[in-house]
Amino acid sequence: MIQKTLKNKLLLTISCLFISLPVFYGQVVSPKKFVTQHGWKNGSKTVLYKAVGSETPLTNKDGDTTALLWTVSYLKANADNKQPVSFVFNGGPGSASVWLHMGFLGPKVVRVDSEANQDDGAAPYEWTENPDFLIEQTDLVFIDPVGTGYSRVVGKGKVEDYWGLNEDAASIAQFIRRWLTENGRWLSPKYIIGESFGTTRAAAIAETLEGDGQEVALNGLVLISQALDYAGSTSIDDNIVSYVTYLPSMAATSWYHKKAGVGKTLESFVEEARQFAYNEYVSALYKGNLLKPAEKEKLVQKLVYFTGLSENYIRLSNCRILIPRYQKELLRDAGLTLGRLDGRFKGSEADNISGRPTLGDASGYQTSGAYTAFFNHYLKQDLNVEQSIPYLSDNDNIGNLWNWRDVPVGQYWEPVPVNVTRRLTAAMRRNSDLKVLVAAGYYDLITPFFDAEYTFSRNGIPSDRVQFQYYEAGHMMYNHQPDFKKLADDIKIFLAK
Numbered sequence: 001m002i003q004k005t006l007k008n009k010l011l012l013t014i015s016c017l018f019i020s021l022p023v024f025y026g027q028v029v030s031p032k033k034f035v036t037q038h039g040w041k042n043g044s045k046t047v048l049y050k051a052v053g054s055e056t057p058l059t060n061k062d063g064d065t066t067a068l069l070w071t072v073s074y075l076k077a078n079a080d081n082k083q084p085v086s087f088v089f090n091g092g093p094g095s096a097s098v099w100l101h102m103g104f105l106g107p108k109v110v111r112v113d114s115e116a117n118q119d120d121g122a123a124p125y126e127w128t129e130n131p132d133f134l135i136e137q138t139d140l141v142f143i144d145p146v147g148t149g150y151s152r153v154v155g156k157g158k159v160e161d162y163w164g165l166n167e168d169a170a171s172i173a174q175f176i177r178r179w180l181t182e183n184g185r186w187l188s189p190k191y192i193i194g195e196s197f198g199t200t201r202a203a204a205i206a207e208t209l210e211g212d213g214q215e216v217a218l219n220g221l222v223l224i225s226q227a228l229d230y231a232g233s234t235s236i237d238d239n240i241v242s243y244v245t246y247l248p249s250m251a252a253t254s255w256y257h258k259k260a261g262v263g264k265t266l267e268s269f270v271e272e273a274r275q276f277a278y279n280e281y282v283s284a285l286y287k288g289n290l291l292k293p294a295e296k297e298k299l300v301q302k303l304v305y306f307t308g309l310s311e312n313y314i315r316l317s318n319c320r321i322l323i324p325r326y327q328k329e330l331l332r333d334a335g336l337t338l339g340r341l342d343g344r345f346k347g348s349e350a351d352n353i354s355g356r357p358t359l360g361d362a363s364g365y366q367t368s369g370a371y372t373a374f375f376n377h378y379l380k381q382d383l384n385v386e387q388s389i390p391y392l393s394d395n396d397n398i399g400n401l402w403n404w405r406d407v408p409v410g411q412y413w414e415p416v417p418v419n420v421t422r423r424l425t426a427a428m429r430r431n432s433d434l435k436v437l438v439a440a441g442y443y444d445l446i447t448p449f450f451d452a453e454y455t456f457s458r459n460g461i462p463s464d465r466v467q468f469q470y471y472e473a474g475h476m477m478y479n480h481q482p483d484f485k486k487l488a489d490d491i492k493i494f495l496a497k
Contacts, residue, residue, distance in 0.1 A: 031055035031068055034385050040107055040133050048077035049135050051107075053383050055150065056178060058157075058171055066157030069175050070150035072097075072383065074107065074140045075183075084138040084189035084219070084495060087176055089145065091197030091227070093168065094398035096148035096391070100195055100224075102375045104478035104487070105140060107133050108382070110374045112367045114481040116344035120370040127374050132488035137495045138191065141179060145201075146171060147398045150387055164403030165418065169204035176205070177214050189219040191495065196447060196475065199223040203420040206427035206434065217431045221424075222491055224439045225447045225475045228424065229459070231417040232451030235323035240285045243320050245451035247281060248273040250326055251306040252442040252449075253343035259308025259330060266442065266472065273306050274450065284319070323445050324356035339363025342474025343443040363474060368393070421459035428462050435465045437494045439487055441477040442470060467494070 033054040039046040052075065055068040076083055090099045102110050111126040113119075134140065144151045146162035153159055162171050180186050194202035202221050209216035227233055232245040251273035254260035261269035284291060284299050291299070296319070303314045307321065309329055317325070327338040335352050339345030339362040347362030359365065372393050379385040406420075407413045428434045438456065440449035449470060456466050469490045473480035478487055 031057055032387070034383055036382070036384055038107065038382075040135055041129070042136065047135055049107075050075050050077065051383055053379070053385050056175055058146070058162075058174055060156070060161070064156050066155055066161055067146045067153045067171070068151060069146060069171070070144045071175070071179075072101070072142045073179075073183075074135055076135050076139055079139065081185065081187040082189075084191060085141060085180075085185055086134075086138045086191040086193050086222075086495075087141045087143060087172075087179075088193045089143045089172070089198045089201060090195050091199070091201070092148070092394070092399060093145070093163070093197050093402050094148065094395045095197070096144040096393050097142040098149070098371055098375045098391075098393045099476060100193065101142045102371050102378070103476060104484065105134060105193070106130060106142075106378075107135070108378060110370050112370055112479055114479065116339070116342060116346075116363070116366075116479075119366040120368075122369065123373055125370040125374050132485065134488070134491065134495075137492050139185075139188075143172060143175065147395050148392050150389060150391055152389070159398075159401065160403065163398050163401050165200075165204065165406055165420075166408075167403065168201060169208045172201065173205050173208040173212070173216075176209065177216060180216070190216065191220045191222065192218060193222040193224070193491075195224040196227055199226040200228060200418065200420050203228055203424040203427070207423040210427055210430055218427070218434055220435045220437065220494060222437045222439065222494065224477075224487075225441065225444055226438055226452045226455070227447045228421045229417065229419045229451070229455045231419070232454055233447045234417060237320075237322070240282070241454075243285055244277050244282045245454055246321075246323055246445070246448050247277045247306065248450040249343070249442065249445055249448040250321065250323075253338065253445065254306070254308040254330060256344060256443060257308075257330060257338075260306060270442065274453075276302060276306065277450065322356075327445065328354060328356050337362060338445070339366075339474070340445050341476060342441070342479065343445045344474060344480075363476075367476075367479065421455060421461065425460040425462075428465060429460070435494070435497070436467070437490065438466060438468045439477065439490065440468065440470055441474045441483075442472055443474045444477075446475055 036051050038051055039048050052073040055070055057065040058067040058069055060066050088100050088105060089097045107130055108127055109130045111128060145168060146153060147159060161167060192202045202223060206218055206221060231241045235242045235246055248270055251260060252266060252270050255266055255269050299319050300311055300314050303319055304311055313329060327340060330338060331346065332352060335348060336346040337349050337357045341361055342363035345363035345366055347359055349358050351358045376391060404418055405413050438452050440452050442449060471477035471483040471486060473483045477483040
């Protein structure tokens with residue numbers, strides 16, 4: 001009788017074990033975890049920390065495991081609940097967290113040409129110990145959304161469960177709650193650091209975390225190259241908002257390449273562009289063909305002054321300059337095409353007559369090889385990660401299949417530019433301690449700094465809890481070494497407050 005009872009208990013335990021483990025194509029998959037111990041030198045002091053690379057099961061409403069989320073956590077030794085924790089991710093959608101991890105916030109960082117003059121080329125690549133690793137200020141948790149890095153759907157999971165604006169926010173919010181519980185960190189100050197679409201995700205998550213019966217109140221958001229309202233960062237025909245929001249970035253980039261604003265400081269020239277955009281350009285664009293000839297000629301001359309483009313080109317464009325065309329036109333006489341993420345970069349393309357870049361983004365393909373190679377090396381050599389699947393720095397399929405609806409399927413919806421500003425507004429007004437740091441690069445030609453100002457000046461966002469910092473670089477301003485240091489210091493001050 002006793003033997004039978006023990007046997008039944010053993011069978012029940014084994015059954016429960018297999019029910020709780022994720023199933024992948026009919027096979028049980030145990031979430032993997034890799035823990036290593038490290039030390040970071042800060043002057044004469046060594047700060048001890050552990051790195052945890054792990055897969056966290058995500059579940060559906062029925063409790064079935066539908067995905068494994070890959071993250072890397074850096075946890076300061078002997079820290080208590082007073083130590084903040086920051087959840088970090090990049091954007092896309094379809095990008096892993098490798099860029100912030102290897103470019104800025106990890107214990108080791110890759111080095112690309114700070115002045116944007118050299119391609120990263122082929123291996124070997126330069127890297128260094130991160131002199132501004134934030135482990136003393138905050139623990140760091142780097143998150144790779146489902147479909148990126150090692151994160152993937154399993155069992156009954158489907159990509160459509162995760163590849164969407166609301167679905168993505170819900171999955172990361174589920175992970176954050178689980179991480180806080182498993183690590184006993186509910187009383188720690190909590191921050192999100194996001195870049196690009198990662199800022200879209202951050203705003204959506206901030207609101208999502210305040211519901212679902214398990215409220216998490218964040219202390220702060222660090223929004224690097226914010227993208228909350230896509231109307232101001234979508235450079236397409238007839239989008240008047242974007243003509244206005246991109247103009248100061250074009251002025252700054254033309255100043256950098258000595259095509260405009262010669263003899264002026266960057267800040268003073270940018271301020272001129274701001275005032276022109278708000279006070280003259282926007283009203284002229286709305287008048288359109290109602291502009292009188294003298295008014296239009298004045299507008300042409302102003303745009304020549306701010307962009308450095310020719311009068312003929314401005315007239316042919318009807319005073320409406322799309323960013324991809326600007327990238328190709330500004331240095332066309334030198335046979336060079338500007339980068340999009342960072343207008344300091346220059347690419348050499350065989351087709352110099354095209355109206356827009358033909359090889360892609362020079363600021364992307366001149367840096368991504370170094371990031372990808374070094375991170376794969378780092379996973380193996382420093383974190384002792386053993387995986388049988390490739391690490392995906394980017395996954396283009398995600399963007400192609402992404403669900404941008406902000407209402408449930410079945411509810412009436414018409415396509416509109418993505419806008420999560422009201423979600424951030426709701427989160428900030430429910431949580432009076434939630435503060436925001438907005439980091440913007442002057443030469444960012446994909447999420448322009450003036451769009452950040454335009455976005456945060458309205459939408460009901462409490463402006464007294466928002467601060468802006470500017471950098472003489474682009475979207476990934478940390479690729480520029482002076483701004484790597486400045487951004488790190490700005491985040492340290494923000495966390496300290």
